[in-house]
Amino acid sequence: MLRRCYSTPPRNQQIVDGLKSCLVLENKANPKTSYKARAYAEAIKSIQLLSFDVHTAEDLAKVKGIGQGISARISDILAGREYNTLDDSPEARLRAKQITELQAIPGVGPKKATDLVDAGCTSVAEIERPEFSNLLTSSQRIQAKYYRHLSQRVHRTDAEDVATFIGENVSADFDITPVGAYRRGFETFPASTIELMLRHPLFVHVPAPNLPPPSSQSPKLSAPSTRHGRKSVAFRSTSYSSVEARSSSLLAKEVVKPLEDRGLIAATLNCSPCKWQGIVRLPTKDTTGTWIDRALRLDDIKNNQGDYRHLDLNLVPLRSHGAALLALTGDNDFKRELRAKAVKMNMVLNEFGLWKWNGIERPSGIEAHHGFWELVASETEEDIFEKLSMEWIAPADRSRLSLVY
Numbered sequence: 001m002l003r004r005c006y007s008t009p010p011r012n013q014q015i016v017d018g019l020k021s022c023l024v025l026e027n028k029a030n031p032k033t034s035y036k037a038r039a040y041a042e043a044i045k046s047i048q049l050l051s052f053d054v055h056t057a058e059d060l061a062k063v064k065g066i067g068q069g070i071s072a073r074i075s076d077i078l079a080g081r082e083y084n085t086l087d088d089s090p091e092a093r094l095r096a097k098q099i100t101e102l103q104a105i106p107g108v109g110p111k112k113a114t115d116l117v118d119a120g121c122t123s124v125a126e127i128e129r130p131e132f133s134n135l136l137t138s139s140q141r142i143q144a145k146y147y148r149h150l151s152q153r154v155h156r157t158d159a160e161d162v163a164t165f166i167g168e169n170v171s172a173d174f175d176i177t178p179v180g181a182y183r184r185g186f187e188t189f190p191a192s193t194i195e196l197m198l199r200h201p202l203f204v205h206v207p208a209p210n211l212p213p214p215s216s217q218s219p220k221l222s223a224p225s226t227r228h229g230r231k232s233v234a235f236r237s238t239s240y241s242s243v244e245a246r247s248s249s250l251l252a253k254e255v256v257k258p259l260e261d262r263g264l265i266a267a268t269l270n271c272s273p274c275k276w277q278g279i280v281r282l283p284t285k286d287t288t289g290t291w292i293d294r295a296l297r298l299d300d301i302k303n304n305q306g307d308y309r310h311l312d313l314n315l316v317p318l319r320s321h322g323a324a325l326l327a328l329t330g331d332n333d334f335k336r337e338l339r340a341k342a343v344k345m346n347m348v349l350n351e352f353g354l355w356k357w358n359g360i361e362r363p364s365g366i367e368a369h370h371g372f373w374e375l376v377a378s379e380t381e382e383d384i385f386e387k388l389s390m391e392w393i394a395p396a397d398r399s400r401l402s403l404v405y
Contacts, residue, residue: 263297
């Protein structure tokens, strides 16, 4: 069943507006400290996704991303109490507003936004001026260029059109599956990214986890974590670090290059042998129902015409089909819970499979440092759920709200 497009209920919108004001104030007080700003942004996203009207902060007690501090702030907002203990001068508020606006550019955080404002940048419209553009990384410059497009939500038909276009313009050996919010049943996606999973009969290597074995002194593996609160990214491979290796990979040669030549790919943000991230021009058809001419697509990209969206391409080993589907379907909280469940069972779950340590027998009292990671399950999602002693959970139910327990 598809999930309908939704609008935010009125009381929820009141909370969202209040938290946005808190975010502005936080940027003003601590413009280069991102964790509080990120907490507000995460809470705003969570509430925007709710389909029920929130009457009290207690209604959000089991919603991921709403901690005690945010909950207290929501109580203040619903009670009409203002949160404004900081300098409220017009200059300070304008500066905070500018910093917040610049953070709407994908890849620009509080520190970079503050640096831009300190340099004299007052809005997104000014970001392409050389004195400001030079402060950005190449990835940030690309996303700033397409900012107005990337702030738009992706529709389900957009993902279908992109997947179909790719299937018609690369080797028929590639199997292409839309994943992410598409597979979870959304008609419009919460994030403006199209995610596709690709498989190819020649791409078969399944790398074992690059982790030490569990110790007898501390037999449980560490719980999965993300650096500085950032989400982990599936298939962000570091196995091949050289530019030559990346450019000669199956993904680069047989997918990325043809799609650049055929006027789909507008810019590359990141590329590895098994993951490509970038900007694509949404393919369109003429009145006869065929894709518009290649030359017109290339000309549109050159002149920044048409509509553009984020695209993630993930090349998956054949044997990792089930594990990859789990990792790429999401959502992030659901994946985190699965990985934590694996850790409790002294196993490791990643995008390539479910693993356990197979140690070489040693005399009593001697550490078994030698052994290998054994692949327990990977080919189907059902196998992985079974090994984790869990019932099957349908993709449409794999969201932060399904984790209420």
